[in-house]
Amino acid sequence: MKTTFAIAAVMMAASIGMPSTAGAQQAADAALMAGEQQEADFRVIAARCGTPGFEKAFYKQSRAAVAAGLVVKNRDPVQVEKTVTSLRRSPVVLVATQADCAAELKRLAEVQKRRGELLKGKKK
Numbered sequence: 863m864k865t866t867f868a869i870a871a872v873m874m875a876a877s878i879g880m881p882s883t884a885g886a887q888q889a890a891d892a893a894l895m896a897g898e899q900q901e902a903d904f905r906v907i908a909a910r911c912g913t914p915g916f917e918k919a920f921y922k923q924s925r926a927a928v929a930a931g932l933v934v935k936n937r938d939p940v941q942v943e944k945t946v947t948s949l950r951r952s953p954v955v956l957v958a959t960q961a962d963c964a965a966e967l968k969r970l971a972e973v974q975k976r977r978g979e980l981l982k983g984k985k986k
Contacts, residue, residue, distance in 0.1 A: 895949075897934045898942060901927075902949040903956055908970055910953035911963035920974060927977050930984050 901924060908920040928946060929939045957966055 895945075898945045899949050901933050902946045903951065904970060904973060905946070906950055906953050906956055907966045910957050911960075911967050912970070916967075920970060923974060923977055923981070926981055930981060932977065932980055932984075 905921060905924055908917045908924075912920065924946075925943065927933055928943050931937075931939060933946070934942045957963060
């Protein structure tokens with residue numbers, strides 16, 4: 863994923879006249895931020911749409927995934943956690959109405975299930 867994204871960034875940089883190393887670095891930074899932003903968004907959605915118990919369980923698993931390096935690989939988990947915390951957006955921006963919550967909770971449940979399997983595999 864990073865390689866494809868970096869190649870696309872280099873091609874785009876070449877087409878608009880930017881130095882390719884700067885474009886590739888910006889693309890790599892954007893890819894890292896995307897994972898962290900998505901994780902922050904997941905936490906906000908869990909808080910807005912889920913029950914307090916669901917939110918607590920999701921948050922606990924989310925922190926475990928960050929610590930295990932599942933969210934962003936090859937970076938200090940403490941720095942990733944700080945970034946995720948700082949990137950939290952307004953819940954209204956992510957989930958406009960309560961009617962959207964059912965689909966979002968279904969998606970979060972799938973994320974939880976997939977992460978649960980990955981975290982169990984890491985512990986072995």
